[in-house]
Amino acid sequence: METVERRSDTLSSVRNAARILNSFTADNPTQRVSDIALDLDLSKSAVSRLLATLALEGLVYKEPDTQEYRLGTNVLTMAGVLIHNMDIHKEAAPLLNQVVLQTGETAHLAILDGLDTIYIHKEEATHPTRIKTHLGRRNPSYCTSSGKVLMAFSDPEITERIIAKGLTSYTDQTITNAENLRTALTNIKSNGYATAREEFVKGTISIAAPIFDYTGKIVAALSVVGSAKRMKPYKRTEFAAVVKRAATDASERLGYDRRYL
Numbered sequence: 001m002e003t004v005e006r007r008s009d010t011l012s013s014v015r016n017a018a019r020i021l022n023s024f025t026a027d028n029p030t031q032r033v034s035d036i037a038l039d040l041d042l043s044k045s046a047v048s049r050l051l052a053t054l055a056l057e058g059l060v061y062k063e064p065d066t067q068e069y070r071l072g073t074n075v076l077t078m079a080g081v082l083i084h085n086m087d088i089h090k091e092a093a094p095l096l097n098q099v100v101l102q103t104g105e106t107a108h109l110a111i112l113d114g115l116d117t118i119y120i121h122k123e124e125a126t127h128p129t130r131i132k133t134h135l136g137r138r139n140p141s142y143c144t145s146s147g148k149v150l151m152a153f154s155d156p157e158i159t160e161r162i163i164a165k166g167l168t169s170y171t172d173q174t175i176t177n178a179e180n181l182r183t184a185l186t187n188i189k190s191n192g193y194a195t196a197r198e199e200f201v202k203g204t205i206s207i208a209a210p211i212f213d214y215t216g217k218i219v220a221a222l223s224v225v226g227s228a229k230r231m232k233p234y235k236r237t238e239f240a241a242v243v244k245r246a247a248t249d250a251s252e253r254l255g256y257d258r259r260y261l
Contacts, residue, residue, distance in 0.1 A: 016042060017050045021059060021071070026137045030068040088120075088220045092211055092250035095222070096123040102242045105226035110146035110208075111219070112154065113138070115162050117147035125226070142167055142181055143174045143199040145208035146221035152188040153210045153218040159185060173198045193240050193247075198228055205231045207240050209247035214255030222247040 019040050023031065037047045051069055054060040058074035092109050099107040100123045109121040116138040141147025142162055151159050159182065167176040175181045188194040193209040208223035224239055231239065 013050065016040070016046065017054060020047065020050055020054065021075070024060075024069075024071050030063070030066070030070045032068050036069075088211065088213075088250075088254065091253035092220060092222060093121045095246045095250055096121060099123070099222070099224055099242055099246050100125050103224050103226075103239050105224045105231070105239070108146065108223045108225065110150070110221045110223065112141065112147075112150040112158070115141060115158070115165060117141045117144055117150060117221075119146075120220075139200065140168070140170070143170055143196060145194040145196040145206040145225075146223045148185060148188055148194040148196065149208045149210050149221040149223075150218060152185040152194065153212075170200050171198055171202050175199065193244050195236060195240070203228050205236065207236060207243050209240075209244045210251075211247050212251045212254070212256040214257075216256065216258070219254070220250075222250060 020036055023036055023039060033044055033048050033051065036042070036051075037044045040047070051060055051062070055062055055069075055072070058072045060069045061072045062069050088109070088111070096107040096109060104125055106125045107123045108119050110117050110119045112118075117140070118138055139147065141151055151162065163178045163181065167174070167178065167181065169176050175184060193207060196206045196208075198204060204225060205228045206223050206225035208221045210218045211220040211222055213219045222243060224243055
């Protein structure tokens with residue numbers, strides 16, 4: 001019985017350590033022990049003990065001046081191992097630079113994780129962008145071009161789960177009506193690409209196309225994002241063609257051939 005209880009305590013500690021690591025986000029990069037304890041409903045002593053252990057392993061770092069914690073460099077190392085060993089990253093990442101050269105705008109590679117879109121690679125253009133797309137950031141899927149592409153070509157269950165979670169309005173252009181979103185996704189699947197016109201961030205437009213693996217399953221979205229002032233309608237048509245070509249090239253590098261599917 002004692003062994004079972006010890007095992008249960010260990011599993012609980014591992015889970016809580018994982019929860020602590022997951023509590024650090026792009027919007028909340030540094031935290032105090034008391035903040036974490038309150039947010040996760042844990043005792044301060046438990047959080048302090050777990051943070052001390054995580055710090056020893058280089059997974060968090062305690063700022064000596066502020067006594068606040070942030071993620072440690074070992075997390076970055078682990079993320080690098082994961083990303084650079086993903087087939088999609090190896091095959092598609094080099095194409096982003098071509099997209100940037102052809103459009104003059106920033107290009108991204110994104111995947112679906114749960115119900116959110118995560119950016120796993122980014123090639124910056126000289127123009128600044130206001131959209132929050134730094135690596136590892138989670139963005140809502142239904143109001144970004146990458147997310148909408150990933151939704152359109154994935155199992156419809158994903159869309160229904162996102163709708164059930166709620167369609168929050170970020171701008172006056174955000175699609176918050178479930179039926180309108182379903183219609184938009186149908187059109188995206190027919191056109192082969194998605195456009196998000198100031199749906200997540202005002203003044204920003206993005207265009208994305210799907211990347212498929214050898215089984216015909218969508219595995220990522222390749223997108224370009226820029227200022228609405230620069231991305232006039234005629235440019236969007238040109239950029240859509242560039243993004244679709246790059247996504248098709250990436251798909252073929254992964255073994256995709258629609259003739260045999």
